[in-house]
Amino acid sequence: MTELAYYPGCSLHSTAKELDSSFDGSMTKLGIDLTEIPGWECCGNTAGHSTNRLLSTALPANELAKVKDDMKLASVAVPCAACYNRFQIANHEVGDAGVAADVAEVVGRPYGGDVKVLNLVDVYHDEVGLEALRAKVVRPFDGLRVASYYGCLLSRPPKATLAEHPEYPVHMDAVVEAIGCTPVEWDAKTDCCGASLALCEQGVVDELVKAIIANARDRGAEAITCACPLCQINLDSRQIEIKKADPAWIDMPILYLSQMVGRALGVSDKQLGLKKALVDVQGVLACASRSSGAAPTGRSASRE
Amino acid sequence: MGEAVTVQLSGSLAARVRSGSGVNPYLCYQCKKCSTGCPVAPFADVHPAQVMRAVQMGDESMSVDSKFIWLCTGCETCTTRCPLSIDIAAVMDQLRMIAREDSRVRKDMPFARILNINYESFKRWGRLFEGELVLLDLLKRPKAALEYTTLGPKMMAKGKMSLLPGFGDRKQMKKMVRAAERIEELRRAEAKASATGKTPGASGASAAGGSAP
Numbered sequence: 038m039t040e041l042a043y044y045p046g047c048s049l050h051s052t053a054k055e056l057d058s059s060f061d062g063s064m065t066k067l068g069i070d071l072t073e074i075p076g077w078e079c080c081g082n083t084a085g086h087s088t089n090r091l092l093s094t095a096l097p098a099n100e101l102a103k104v105k106d107d108m109k110l111a112s113v114a115v116p117c118a119a120c121y122n123r124f125q126i127a128n129h130e131v132g133d134a135g136v137a138a139d140v141a142e143v144v145g146r147p148y149g150g151d152v153k154v155l156n157l158v159d160v161y162h163d164e165v166g167l168e169a170l171r172a173k174v175v176r177p178f179d180g181l182r183v184a185s186y187y188g189c190l191l192s193r194p195p196k197a198t199l200a201e202h203p204e205y206p207v208h209m210d211a212v213v214e215a216i217g218c219t220p221v222e223w224d225a226k227t228d229c230c231g232a233s234l235a236l237c238e239q240g241v242v243d244e245l246v247k248a249i250i251a252n253a254r255d256r257g258a259e260a261i262t263c264a265c266p267l268c269q270i271n272l273d274s275r276q277i278e279i280k281k282a283d284p285a286w287i288d289m290p291i292l293y294l295s296q297m298v299g300r301a302l303g304v305s306d307k308q309l310g311l312k313k314a315l316v317d318v319q320g321v322l323a324c325a326s327r328s329s330g331a332a333p334t335g336r337s338a339s340r341e
Numbered sequence: 342m343g344e345a346v347t348v349q350l351s352g353s354l355a356a357r358v359r360s361g362s363g364v365n366p367y368l369c370y371q372c373k374k375c376s377t378g379c380p381v382a383p384f385a386d387v388h389p390a391q392v393m394r395a396v397q398m399g400d401e402s403m404s405v406d407s408k409f410i411w412l413c414t415g416c417e418t419c420t421t422r423c424p425l426s427i428d429i430a431a432v433m434d435q436l437r438m439i440a441r442e443d444s445r446v447r448k449d450m451p452f453a454r455i456l457n458i459n460y461e462s463f464k465r466w467g468r469l470f471e472g473e474l475v476l477l478d479l480l481k482r483p484k485a486a487l488e489y490t491t492l493g494p495k496m497m498a499k500g501k502m503s504l505l506p507g508f509g510d511r512k513q514m515k516k517m518v519r520a521a522e523r524i525e526e527l528r529r530a531e532a533k534a535s536a537t538g539k540t541p542g543a544s545g546a547s548a549a550g551g552s553a554p
Contacts, residue, residue, distance in 0.1 A: 047469040051503045052496070078467045078509030083415050084459035087434040088441075090361070092521035099517060143520040145513075193417035194428070203421050229380040229416035236478065237451035238412065239488055241384045270501075274492055313499045315492075 039164070041155070042104040042113040043071035046120035047079055053117065053266035055310025059295040060116045060157065062304035067165050067173060071114065074103050080123040083233060094136060095143040097127035102148040112153040114160050116295065118265030119232075121156040122190035122198065128154060129197040156191055157264035157294050162208040167215045175303040177217030181325035183297070184258035185209035185220055186249070187227050188268040203227070209294060213262060216301035223256040225249040230271040239278065246275045250289045260290045260321050262297050269293060276316050290318040351399030353536065354439075358396055360532035362435040368425045369393040375419035375429050385409040389419050389429055396432065405443070410436045411450035442529075451482055464518050467509025472502055 041064075049057035064071050077100055079085075085093035101124065104113045115121040131137040131150040141147040155164055187209060192200035200206055204227055210220035228249055231242030250272065253261050263269050273291040280286045296309045300322060306312075311319050355366045369390070376388035386408045387395070395403035404410070410433050419429035437456070440446045446453045458477045463469045475493070479486055496502045 047463070047471070047507065050468075050507050051471050052501045054500065076467075076510035076513070078514050079463035079469045081463065082459065082469065084456045084463070086415070087437045087456060088460045089518075089521050089525055090434070091525050092518060095517055095521055099513065139524055142524065143517050145516070189414070189416040189418070193421045194430075195421060196426075229414050229418065231380070232414040232416070233455070234381075234412065234414055234452060236455055236475070237482075237485065238384075241381060241412065244384070245380055274496070277492060277495070313501060315495055315499070 038068055038070050040070045040072060040110065041160075041164070042108050042110045042152075043073045044077055044080075044100055044113055044115045044120060044124070045073065046077075046115065046117040047082075048117050048119070048266035052270055053293075055313045056116055056157075056266060056269070056293045056295060059293055059299040059304065059309045060114075062308040063295050063299040063302055064114075064160075066299070066302040066304060067170070069160075069165070072108065072110070074100055074108065074113070077103075080120040082119060082123070086123070086126075091136075091139055091143060093123065094127045094130045095140045097124040098131060098140045098148045099144045100124070101127065101150075101152045101154075102144055102146055104152045105148070106146065110152075112155055112164070114155050114164075116157045116160075116264070118156060118188065118190040119267060121154060122193075124154040125199070126197045128152070158191065158206075158209045158212060161212045161294070161298055167211060170212070170298070171215045174216055174301045176301055178213075178297070178301060178325050179217060181218045181321070182221050182257050182259045183213045183218040184223050184253035184256065184261045185213060185226065185294075186253070186261050186263040186268060186272070188263065188265050189227065189229050189232075190265060192227055209262065209264065212294065213297060216298055218297070221253070221256045221258045223253055223258065225252040230268045232267045232271070235267075235271050235275065239275070242271055243275050243279055246271055247279055250276070254287065254289060258289075259325070260292055260318070262292050262294050264294045274315050288316045290314070290316055290321045292318050292322075348398055348400060354399045354401060354404065355396050356536050357439055357532070358432055358435045360536075361438060361529070362428065362431040364428050364431050364435075366393055366396045366427070366432060368427050369397065370425070372424060374422045374424065378418040378422050380416060380418070381409070381412040381414060385412045389433075392436070393427075393429065393432065396436075401445075405436055405440050405445060406447065407436075408447065408450060409433075410440065411447060411452045451478070451485070454478065454481060463509075464514065466506040467511040467514040468507045470503075470506035472504055473506065475502070 045057050081093040081096040104110050115124050128150045187206055192198055192203045192206050195203040213220050231245045235242045299309050358366055373390040376382050376390045379389050382388040387403055392404050413433040415430055417430050455478055458474050462473050
């Protein structure tokens with residue numbers, strides 16, 4: 038059994054509980070043992086890096102030092118894209134000797150940047166691997182057309198995230214394909230959803246969200262999958278407000294990648310937290326997967 | 342015909358941005374790739390390339406005082422696409438810090454205060470307490486309650502908003518915050534001392550030298 042350190046981050050204990058529970062469920066099915074970092078602290082998020090640069094590097098470095106020295110593990114799973122980004126930036130920044138010395142003083146011990154940080158896509162695509170994932174699928178999607186939404190923080194800036202391609206990454210597409218979905222090519226894959234501006238600049242966020250969802254729909258997507266609590270909450274919850282101004286708006290279900298993978302692996306609906314979405318996701322899932330058996334095939338021609 | 346504008350060039354803002362972020366703002370040659378890719382530029386008063394030019398010229402009104410720096414989501418599209426690899430998003434972060442340091446944070450940009458509440462919240466509990474963030478923001482901005490009326494209760498009903506904080510290792514958090522704030526303060530003082538020692542003077546370009554990449 039593979040063992041990974043696990044850093045849930047603040048959102049996975051509040052607004053993104055279903056990301057936590059569905060990720061956990063999928064890991065159990067895939068035979069990966071998650072051990073939560075003891076006494077983990079906030080990664081510092083946007084407020085950290087726009088207030089105190091050193092602290093914003095030291096906070097994730099402190100967690101990574103715990104993984105290496107206390108837990109004796111080589112890799113940590115960080116499903117929240119925002120936390121993942123801060124962790125990767127810390128790994129990158131401690132490459133500078135001056136920064137590393139300051140960080141060591143703040144954290145209380147040195148950290149060399151050598152713990153591997155895995156985001157949600159990395160865990161399924163690299164740690165588990167597509168073949169192994171495909172072999173564990175018990176409830177394949179019947180060709181559901183899905184837009185893989187990366188947003189910002191999984192891929193940018195590439196010097197830190199080491200993303201496969203900062204403008205058009207495709208590993209998430211490969212993961213959804215492995216569970217029987219049909220990934221769609223689209224244009225807004227790495228566009229910004231407005232992130233925490235949703236707390237105070239709803240007008241801006243609504244415009245960004247509308248453009249992202251409209252593009253996915255125009256490209257034939259029946260659902261959008263994502264791997265970031267901010268992306269999920271904005272794309273999902275802002276539709277409630279968008280609908281008020283635009284009665285012709287067609288709902289777009291927004292699912293975490295872990296919910297889709299978990300569903301294909303047979304994780305219960307309750308553990309997937311499907312009822313937590315404000316825009317219904319159960320309808321599209323009900324008509325998109327068979328209840329058991331056979332390997333995933335191409336998408337059904339009769340849909341629509 | 343527009344009126345001619347006279348700008349007094351000053352290198353001190355660029356020097357402050359550079360000492361805090363490690364970014365040399367003079368590398369920018371105004372290609373505007375940052376602005377064309379910026380998701381919030383259409384909603385702001387200025388766009389990222391203008392902010393970069395303002396920093397080069399020492400114009401604080403179009404940079405430190407701009408609405409833009411409080412609309413930036415930190416999406417890093419600008420940083421990723423810049424042909425000179427300038428970390429533009431880090432410049433925006435630095436301008437926020439300068440605005441706070443000089444007590445000239447715009448009162449009409451609620452995101453500025455939300456960031457402060459957020460920072461204090463994770464300092465206090467070791468983890469960000471989202472319920473507290475929303476509540477403290479509402480106290481200062483009661484009108485925002487209107488925006489929360491439909492979504493707030495829905496989120497509560499879905500169990501997406503916790504009424505109690507989660508606790509990280511608060512002792513370690515306190516220790517790290519204290520050390521990081523002390524070191525950053527020291528760095529700022531050092532930068533100030535070296536800037537006054539050299540005196541960049543009226544020419545912006547004089548601060549552009551050094552070991553730029």
